[in-house]
Amino acid sequence: MFEKTIVRVMKWHSFPWVSLVIMAAFAGIVADRQSARADAVAVWGRNAYGQVGDGTTGTWRPTPVVISSLGYDLASISAGGEHTLALKSNGSLWAWGLGGDGQLGDGTGSNKNTPVAVSGLTSGVVAVAAGKDHSIALKSDGSVWAWGDNFNGQIGDGTSAYRGTPVAVNILTSGVTAIAAGDSHNLALKSDGSLWAWGADAECQLGNGGTHDCYTPVAVKNLTSGVIAIAAGWSHSLAVKSDGSVWAWGWSSDGQIGDGSTATRPTPVAVSGLTSGVTAVAAAFRHSLALRNGTVWAWGYNRYGQLGDGTTVSCLVPEEIDPADLTDITAIAADWGSSYALSRDGSLWVWGDNSYGELGLGNATSHLTPTHLLPPVGYRFTSIDAGSGKHAVATLAAVPEPGSLALLSAAVAALAAWAWQRNRGDSNHGPGPLANSTPS
Numbered sequence: 001m002f003e004k005t006i007v008r009v010m011k012w013h014s015f016p017w018v019s020l021v022i023m024a025a026f027a028g029i030v031a032d033r034q035s036a037r038a039d040a041v042a043v044w045g046r047n048a049y050g051q052v053g054d055g056t057t058g059t060w061r062p063t064p065v066v067i068s069s070l071g072y073d074l075a076s077i078s079a080g081g082e083h084t085l086a087l088k089s090n091g092s093l094w095a096w097g098l099g100g101d102g103q104l105g106d107g108t109g110s111n112k113n114t115p116v117a118v119s120g121l122t123s124g125v126v127a128v129a130a131g132k133d134h135s136i137a138l139k140s141d142g143s144v145w146a147w148g149d150n151f152n153g154q155i156g157d158g159t160s161a162y163r164g165t166p167v168a169v170n171i172l173t174s175g176v177t178a179i180a181a182g183d184s185h186n187l188a189l190k191s192d193g194s195l196w197a198w199g200a201d202a203e204c205q206l207g208n209g210g211t212h213d214c215y216t217p218v219a220v221k222n223l224t225s226g227v228i229a230i231a232a233g234w235s236h237s238l239a240v241k242s243d244g245s246v247w248a249w250g251w252s253s254d255g256q257i258g259d260g261s262t263a264t265r266p267t268p269v270a271v272s273g274l275t276s277g278v279t280a281v282a283a284a285f286r287h288s289l290a291l292r293n294g295t296v297w298a299w300g301y302n303r304y305g306q307l308g309d310g311t312t313v314s315c316l317v318p319e320e321i322d323p324a325d326l327t328d329i330t331a332i333a334a335d336w337g338s339s340y341a342l343s344r345d346g347s348l349w350v351w352g353d354n355s356y357g358e359l360g361l362g363n364a365t366s367h368l369t370p371t372h373l374l375p376p377v378g379y380r381f382t383s384i385d386a387g388s389g390k391h392a393v394a395t396l397a398a399v400p401e402p403g404s405l406a407l408l409s410a411a412v413a414a415l416a417a418w419a420w421q422r423n424r425g426d427s428n429h430g431p432g433p434l435a436n437s438t439p440s
Contacts, residue, residue: 038076038395038397040067040379041086042381044358047059049098052067052391053065053069057111063357066379066396067086067115070088076127076128077128078393079392080133081098083096084393085128086115087125087126087128091124091125091126092122093125096116097112101162102149105120106165119166120166121137124140124141126140131232132182132387138179144169148163153200156199156215160215175192180237182235182283183200183233183235195207196217196219197220198216201214204264205249207237209267221268222267226243227239233284234388236256237249238283244274244292247269248271249265250265252264254302255299255301255314256300257271258274258299259271260272271290273317278290279292280331284337288318290318291332292320294328295321295323295326296341302315305368306338308322308368312368321370326341333385338390339352341370347374347381348375348381356391382394
């Protein structure tokens with residue numbers, strides 16, 4: 001009925017401003033309810049080097065802290081070993097935390113406890129990923145840039161030289177659509193569905209069949225097409241193919257590859273049981289997660305309860321976390337010994353290690369099953385990431401207070417009623433322009 005009234009108001013040519021006001025108000029209500037924009041960044045957990053970004057150092061934060069200095073219009077975030085990255089909607093990149101290996105990209109090599117601009121990347125960036133002590137970025141032209149620690153060639157410029165500011169990664173000058181950073185290795189997905197890797201390879205995490213570090217990107221074997229999502233862990237890697245199947249390679253000391261064994265895999269192998277339906281994966285120190293039709297699957301190391309099954313027993317193949325705990329999940333993340341799942345309602349579910357408050361629950365108590373984490377008042381979570389340094393970062397969207405929506409809806413209804421009365425021709429205003437203007 002409300003939509004029909006709006007259509008009729010639009011026809012009341014004598015009072016076009018009325019229709020504009022009502023349509024604008026209605027559009028605002030819809031936008032506020034459906035928008036997924038990020039208005040702020042929140043960080044919590046370990047803060048030894050200022051990686052929380054609130055101007056303090058050393059005091060860990062057991063609940064999400066909104067970093068107001070970043071302003072609004074955030075696009076994405078990433079948590080590294082002891083540093084954090086935030087990408088703004090204008091394509092500029094910001095960093096804070098540990099900077100001794102150049103991972104902040106500001107050219108100073110020093111720690112920062114508030115966000116600083118990454119040198120040379122003030123526009124055009126569309127994706128970011130933070131490794132343990134290095135960082136990578138994807139630009140809108142499909143090129144990849146890297147900076148920070150380069151001991152294992154993780155910068156990808158053909159050298160092992162430390163880079164305090166971003167440099168172009170060799171070979172990957174165009175066509176890249178997604179990136180992922182592990183401890184000391186990286187992955188890049190190209191538009192043709194092929195996958196490339198570079199950096200540390202002692203545990204076969206590059207997937208090219210060798211065990212030698214690569215200082216420029218190499219093709220991952222057997223994944224030359226059809227890849228749609230990627231994740232890089234400490235020393236293992238994951239990929240999702242267009243058919244929804246999951247593939248893994250690298251170190252498998254605790255079953256993090258998910259093929260039922262603890263054997264290191266030098267090239268990709270199929271993950272047991274996940275042959276369809278998967279849309280995203282996350283890789284941590286020694287455990288892995290997969291998002292499948294709104295549910296979460298976990299496998300690998302489980303000392304801290306990061307598999308979410310109520311035990312501390314490691315698992316060599318994926319197991320579904322009880323759907324009674326996790327349903328309608330839209331994104332996942334994993335750090336050293338913790339796991340995170342973003343619900344469609346804008347809240348988080350968290351479980352596993354919590355020794356530095358990295359679960360955001362206000363304490364240091366670990367949890368063996370998913371526990372509900374609400375966003376800061378006035379916000380909803382829109383994305384989540386966690387690094388190997390026991391801290392987590394999320395984007396937030398501001399939500400209107402229920403009272404404000406109710407008042408706006410009432411105002412719109414009153415304005416619509418007044419306009420209808422005005423145009424039906426009552427004794428005070430004379431005849432209206434439409435003969436058939438009775439609301440249905």
